[in-house]
Amino acid sequence: MPTTGTQRDLAKTVLGKQGIVRLSEFKAAGITAATIGRMLDDGEVVRLSRGMYQLPDAPLDANHSLAEAAKRVPKGVICLVSALAYHELTDQLPRSVWMAIGANDWTPKDGNPPLKTVRFTEALLKDDVMDVSIEGVPVKVFGVAKTIADCFRHRRTVGQSVALEGLQEAIRQRKATASEIAHHAERGGVATVIRPYLEALTANG
Incomplete structure (x- = not known):
């Protein structure tokens, strides 16, 4: 579905800018929980803890x-x-x-x-x-x-x-x-x- 592809691209852009993103912030940007769920299944995002996500290849700071x-x-x-x-x-x-x-x-x-x-x-x-x-x-x-x-x-x-x-x-x-x-x-x-x-x-x- 094209909307999912668009939402995935948007989600990656948001993650690239903010580093760590809450589910509520995705929703505010027009990205559904279902899209994030599919990205999680496909390994395109990682869940840090409940409701918080990051790109799998994001550089980890010591802090x-x-x-x-x-x-x-x-x-x-x-x-x-x-x-x-x-x-x-x-x-x-x-x-x-x-x-x-x-x-x-x-x-x-x-x-x-x-x-x-x-x-x-x-x-x-x-x-x-x-x-x-x-x-x-x-x-x-x-x-x-x-x-x-x-x-x-x-x-x-x-x-x-x-x-x-x-x-x-x-x-x-x-x-x-x-x-x-x-x-x-x-x-x-x-x-x-x-x-x-x-x-x-x-x-x-």
């Missing part, structure tokens, strides 16, 4: 799971250990994607990739957010200094050693200055917690 998470929760911001890993400030490879959501935001149900959601106040959720593109998907990630401060705020959850490792690497790699980290620590209410470590690191050059 692929962050792109999937951003598709699942577009308002969320990659945070804590996942943000540390994105900024290459930790050797930890979190099995779940850590994502900050608003105080009243909907909590995502089980799915892939697994998510660990942390509720942030509106002010802290909008502070120092980077807009990046991973596999063509817009992804929000907290900046380095903010991520360090957040790890100290949530040190009981992520572990004090992880927060310290991130701080040491940020200073060593010059990805954030002591003053930038101190600024975000102040905003997050952990200035007195971070200060001794910052002073020790900067004193040692």
Whole structure:
């Protein structure tokens, strides 16, 4: 049927532009679920998780799971250990994607990739957010200094050693200055917690 061929071409175009596409986005573009089902059967698309698709030959980024998470929760911001890993400030490879959501935001149900959601106040959720593109998907990630401060705020959850490792690497790699980290620590209410470590690191050059 010619419409199916046309829809298949359109679906491939949409996938090529967006990287990862939800079924609802296909429908909005005039592509039926039946067409996607047939493309799936023919190996022209792959299903990443329920309702999310990608081209089979799409290049996979090292941060692929962050792109999937951003598709699942577009308002969320990659945070804590996942943000540390994105900024290459930790050797930890979190099995779940850590994502900050608003105080009243909907909590995502089980799915892939697994998510660990942390509720942030509106002010802290909008502070120092980077807009990046991973596999063509817009992804929000907290900046380095903010991520360090957040790890100290949530040190009981992520572990004090992880927060310290991130701080040491940020200073060593010059990805954030002591003053930038101190600024975000102040905003997050952990200035007195971070200060001794910052002073020790900067004193040692």
